[in-house]
Amino acid sequence: MGVSVIVFGLVQLVPGDPIRLALGTRFDQETYDALLARSGLDQPLVTQYFGWAGRALTGDLGVSFRSGETVTSLIAERLPATLTLAFASILVALLIAVPLGTLSALRPRSVVDRVATVLSQIGISVPEFWMAIVLILVFAGTLGWLPSGGYVPLTEDPGGWAQRLLMPAVVTGVVSGSVITRFVRSSVLEALGADHVRTAQAKGLPARQVFTWHVLRNALLPLVTVTGVQLAYLLSGVVVVEIVFSWPGLGQLALQAVQARDYPVLQGAILLFAVVFLLINLVVDLLYTAIDPRIRR
Amino acid sequence: MTGAPLPEPAVSPTATEAGVSSTARPPRPRWRQTLGLLARNPTAAVAATVLLLIVLVAVFDEAIAPTGPNEIAVQDRLQPPSLAHPFGTDDLGRDILSRVVLGAAVSLRVGFLAVAFALVVGALIGLLAGYYGRWVDDVLMRLMDILFAFPAVLLAIAVLAVRGPGAGNTALAIGIVYIPVFARVTRASVLGVREEVYVRASRSVGASDLRLLTRHVLPNAAPPIIVQTSISLAFAVLAEAALSFLGLGTQPPNPSWGLMLAEGRGFIDLAWWLAFFPGMAIFLTVLCFNLLGDGLRDVLDPRQRTLMAGSGR
Amino acid sequence: MQQVSAPLLEVEDLRVRLRTPRGPAEVVNGLSYTVGRGETVAVVGESGSGKSVSVLALLGLLPARVATVTGSARLDGEDLLTMSPERLREVRGPGVGMVFQDPMTSLNPVLTIGRQLVEGIRAHGEVSKAAARERAAGLLAEVGLPDPQRALDRYPHELSGGMRQRVVIAIALANNPSLLIADEATTALDVTVQAQILDLVAGLQSEHGTGVIWITHDLGVVAGIADRVLVMYGGRCVEDGTVDDVLERPAHPYTRGLLGALPDLASADDGELATVPGVPPAPTDLPPGCVFWPRCPVRSDPRCATEQPPLAVVGASGGGLPHRAATWCEEG
Numbered sequence: 001m002g003v004s005v006i007v008f009g010l011v012q013l014v015p016g017d018p019i020r021l022a023l024g025t026r027f028d029q030e031t032y033d034a035l036l037a038r039s040g041l042d043q044p045l046v047t048q049y050f051g052w053a054g055r056a057l058t059g060d061l062g063v064s065f066r067s068g069e070t071v072t073s074l075i076a077e078r079l080p081a082t083l084t085l086a087f088a089s090i091l092v093a094l095l096i097a098v099p100l101g102t103l104s105a106l107r108p109r110s111v112v113d114r115v116a117t118v119l120s121q122i123g124i125s126v127p128e129f130w131m132a133i134v135l136i137l138v139f140a141g142t143l144g145w146l147p148s149g150g151y152v153p154l155t156e157d158p159g160g161w162a163q164r165l166l167m168p169a170v171v172t173g174v175v176s177g178s179v180i181t182r183f184v185r186s187s188v189l190e191a192l193g194a195d196h197v198r199t200a201q202a203k204g205l206p207a208r209q210v211f212t213w214h215v216l217r218n219a220l221l222p223l224v225t226v227t228g229v230q231l232a233y234l235l236s237g238v239v240v241v242e243i244v245f246s247w248p249g250l251g252q253l254a255l256q257a258v259q260a261r262d263y264p265v266l267q268g269a270i271l272l273f274a275v276v277f278l279l280i281n282l283v284v285d286l287l288y289t290a291i292d293p294r295i296r297r
Numbered sequence: 298m299t300g301a302p303l304p305e306p307a308v309s310p311t312a313t314e315a316g317v318s319s320t321a322r323p324p325r326p327r328w329r330q331t332l333g334l335l336a337r338n339p340t341a342a343v344a345a346t347v348l349l350l351i352v353l354v355a356v357f358d359e360a361i362a363p364t365g366p367n368e369i370a371v372q373d374r375l376q377p378p379s380l381a382h383p384f385g386t387d388d389l390g391r392d393i394l395s396r397v398v399l400g401a402a403v404s405l406r407v408g409f410l411a412v413a414f415a416l417v418v419g420a421l422i423g424l425l426a427g428y429y430g431r432w433v434d435d436v437l438m439r440l441m442d443i444l445f446a447f448p449a450v451l452l453a454i455a456v457l458a459v460r461g462p463g464a465g466n467t468a469l470a471i472g473i474v475y476i477p478v479f480a481r482v483t484r485a486s487v488l489g490v491r492e493e494v495y496v497r498a499s500r501s502v503g504a505s506d507l508r509l510l511t512r513h514v515l516p517n518a519a520p521p522i523i524v525q526t527s528i529s530l531a532f533a534v535l536a537e538a539a540l541s542f543l544g545l546g547t548q549p550p551n552p553s554w555g556l557m558l559a560e561g562r563g564f565i566d567l568a569w570w571l572a573f574f575p576g577m578a579i580f581l582t583v584l585c586f587n588l589l590g591d592g593l594r595d596v597l598d599p600r601q602r603t604l605m606a607g608s609g610r
Numbered sequence: 611m612q613q614v615s616a617p618l619l620e621v622e623d624l625r626v627r628l629r630t631p632r633g634p635a636e637v638v639n640g641l642s643y644t645v646g647r648g649e650t651v652a653v654v655g656e657s658g659s660g661k662s663v664s665v666l667a668l669l670g671l672l673p674a675r676v677a678t679v680t681g682s683a684r685l686d687g688e689d690l691l692t693m694s695p696e697r698l699r700e701v702r703g704p705g706v707g708m709v710f711q712d713p714m715t716s717l718n719p720v721l722t723i724g725r726q727l728v729e730g731i732r733a734h735g736e737v738s739k740a741a742a743r744e745r746a747a748g749l750l751a752e753v754g755l756p757d758p759q760r761a762l763d764r765y766p767h768e769l770s771g772g773m774r775q776r777v778v779i780a781i782a783l784a785n786n787p788s789l790l791i792a793d794e795a796t797t798a799l800d801v802t803v804q805a806q807i808l809d810l811v812a813g814l815q816s817e818h819g820t821g822v823i824w825i826t827h828d829l830g831v832v833a834g835i836a837d838r839v840l841v842m843y844g845g846r847c848v849e850d851g852t853v854d855d856v857l858e859r860p861a862h863p864y865t866r867g868l869l870g871a872l873p874d875l876a877s878a879d880d881g882e883l884a885t886v887p888g889v890p891p892a893p894t895d896l897p898p899g900c901v902f903w904p905r906c907p908v909r910s911d912p913r914c915a916t917e918q919p920p921l922a923v924v925g926a927s928g929g930g931l932p933h934r935a936a937t938w939c940e941e942g
Contacts, residue, residue: 125584127535129542130576133562141566195715198671203730204703214718239450240539255543258458266458273451293765294719
């Protein structure tokens with residue numbers, strides 16, 4: 001609700017007449033009137049808001065000023081690419097973070113730990129678009145192993161799909177993975193020091209069993225929350241990476257909408273991001289309730 | 298429901314009647330001690346030194362830069378790094394070292410402005426919410442939750458879409474994104490301090506709200522805010538670079554690291570140095586702010602009330 | 611509770627040094643004692659006297675990175691401190707069962723009670739899941755948990771502190787240990803439950819000849835169950851002997867302080883240990899002479915300030931067990 005008011009209010013803040021801006025300098029009165037009537041911008045503000053919000057609830061986000069397509073269909077077209085990239089990235093992130101974070105927690109202050117700490121600090125600080133450019137230079141340019149960007153649907157060419165997904169997923173995955181590595185490290189360290197681990201050892205359980213069931217299991221439960229939060233951030237973080245790798249996702253759509261002053265599309269894209277963000281948080285909460293017996297009732 | 302959760306600090310146990318008068322004084326921030334502890338953390342000390350150098354470079358940019366940022370010398374275009382041009386030249390023959398130096402001024406100015414804006418507005422909101430509680434708290438923090446529900450980069454893009462591109466608007470956009478973070482950190486600190494002995498003692502003496510806020514609450518909320526500032530600066534610089542890279546931030550021909558990266562991208566197979574050096578500058582600055590933030594947290598905020606570096610990404 | 615010739619556990623010159631941020635801490639300094647089959651030894655002392663650390667060291671439960679343990683501790687003739695990690699794992703459980711202090715944290719919050727019991731049973735011998743579960747329910751019934759079958763599927767947070775402590779005790783008893791170590795095991799429980807648990811342990815002792823080390827603050831418990839008492843202070847044994855000797859004729863000023871025997875100290879009417887003025891020495895900074903010297907109200911001998919008095923026999927009761935105390939103090 002609050003989110004929708006802000007998304008809506010945003011466009012109202014645009015100085016001048018959005019339609020005039022969108023159409024540029026050369027347009028005829030007929031087109032203008034048609035667009036004005038269709039977008040409902042001639043109505044009073046409150047009417048406009050409830051009309052927009054009501055339609056948004058039914059999945060109608062308006063029509064693009066530029067192409068005339070419905071915003072919903074534009075978004076639906078781009079959503080799979082963005083979701084694919086976000087999930088692939090989180091997979092990469094977890095594949096990096098869980099082993100690395102666990103190893104460094106098991107041997108604090110060891111060489112592994114120090115290397116992991118430095119690497120994650122670097123991963124957090126490196127601009128993803130720069131890393132993307134460097135990867136393109138090396139793997140697409142010098143080595144020529146991978147295409148420099150683009151997207152083909154999985155159903156058409158699985159090999160090409162994977163090839164094109166790899167680099168962007170690694171770039172965003174490394175960044176998220178660095179954040180998660182630090183989390184896993186501190187979480188495992190904390191679990192290692194828990195009293196119940198001593199109880200488990202005193203039972204005479206084999207060391208591996210103690211570690212798997214009494215350290216790792218406890219340490220990784222809160223990982224669900226962190227992963228969810230990271231996934232939500234990834235959805236917006238991929239904007240930049242989508243541009244560099246010409247990945248036809250929502251980020252690219254949003255940026256094109258900004259450049260073209262196509263406000264209905266921008267409005268729709270941002271609203272969708274915010275809703276997805278809230279949805280992920282909701283799912284994380286539910287999931288956590290399901291897996292942590294302390295919260296389950 | 299919202300992003301990175303901040304632990305609510307435990308409200309300290311209420312004072313016993315006997316203890317009120319004797320301990321009714323706020324602990325002063327121990328700057329000297331803080332600096333000493335920081336100096337013993339080599340990573341943070343190095344980071345602070347490098348940052349100081351970067352800031353000096355940014356302040357004295359025109360004195361340091363070998364050439365003007367926009368001096369075009371087409372005959373020298375796309376020169377690899379050499380003695381005359383340590384970082385090489387770009388497609389218009391402009392000296393990249395000079396542009397990186399001048400870009401430092403642009404990037405840092407936007408970063409500092411953005412964080413200053415977020416800090417002032419966020420801290421004010423957090424102070425009010427934490428100190429007055431009740432409906433003030435509810436309304437303000439709900440507003441922050443809503444703002445927090447927008448992915449950071451996207452919110453900034455949206456603000457820029459409305460306000461138009463440019464350095465000032467970029468600072469504003471990034472600033473708005475970081476308001477909730479500062480509001481939460483401040484509120485949490487205020488909640489922790491509010492019931493402490495000296496505030497209750499002062500109130501019973503009849504000190505005004507303003508006096509209480511400025512003399513007692515603010516100094517005690519300062520450590521986590523300082524840590525948060527350092528970490529936020531890292532992301533403000535990063536965000537400025539990202540937005541400029543997308544063409545929404547600093548506009549050409551002004552040199553900004555993100556913009557230079559975008560410009561160098563097209564020449565990446567021909568002249569790697571175009572994109573490499575500005576990228577390195579961004580990376581180094583962000584890394585140092587993060588390391589400094591981590592070091593400061595170890596010293597100032599052992600209870601870890603602030604977000605971990607990177608959770609804002 | 612008859613004494614058999616070869617003791618079950620023989621601890622000799624146990625020393626534990628911990629690496630702390632404030633320098634090395636000598637937490638246990640040359641502790642020697644024995645526990646016979648079916649015998650109960652009570653260990654008393656203030657917190658920080660090294661009681662818990664000394665028993666954790668026996669089972670290798672101190673983090674190896676910070677703790678250095680020397681001396682020997684032979685269980686049935688086998689040294690716990692030098693045995694292989696695999697052998698030590700086999701001993702934990704059937705050899706030594708341990709009950710930990712804090713019932714709120716010593717169970718894994720995300721695993722069911724049943725799982726935590728069953729995994730302990732199945733770690734020592736081929737037992738089917740169903741059989742182990744059956745045994746687990748039996749153990750819970752033994753420690754007095756109502757509705758044991760249902761309790762197996764519960765999580766720790768669904769039980770009260772007292773119930774949880776019974777579960778912890780059931781886990782320690784799961785493999786019929788020959789030695790049971792209980793660290794403040796009943797402190798959190800109310801008197802009735804405590805009595806049940808003590809009965810349970812006594813039954814176990816007569817049935818299996820289990821030796822027991824019982825760490826406690828509660829003199830009522832000491833008088834009720836212990837055969838012998840060991841008083842710890844500053845990581846050393848300052849006095850040991852039979853319950854009668856130590857409780858009736860305390861020789862060390864510290865013991866007398868604990869028992870409220872010294873006229874100027876608070877009485878121990880409520881069965882709790884009396885408080886001795888002052889605080890125990892920091893293990894990073896032990897006094898040069900007798901560990902108790904800084905707080906000692908007697909200080910009868912000039913050597914007390916510079917030299918640690920050795921543990922010397924001060925008398926023997928009928929059973930022929932020596933009553934020893936580390937003091938030069940003559941009275942009593």
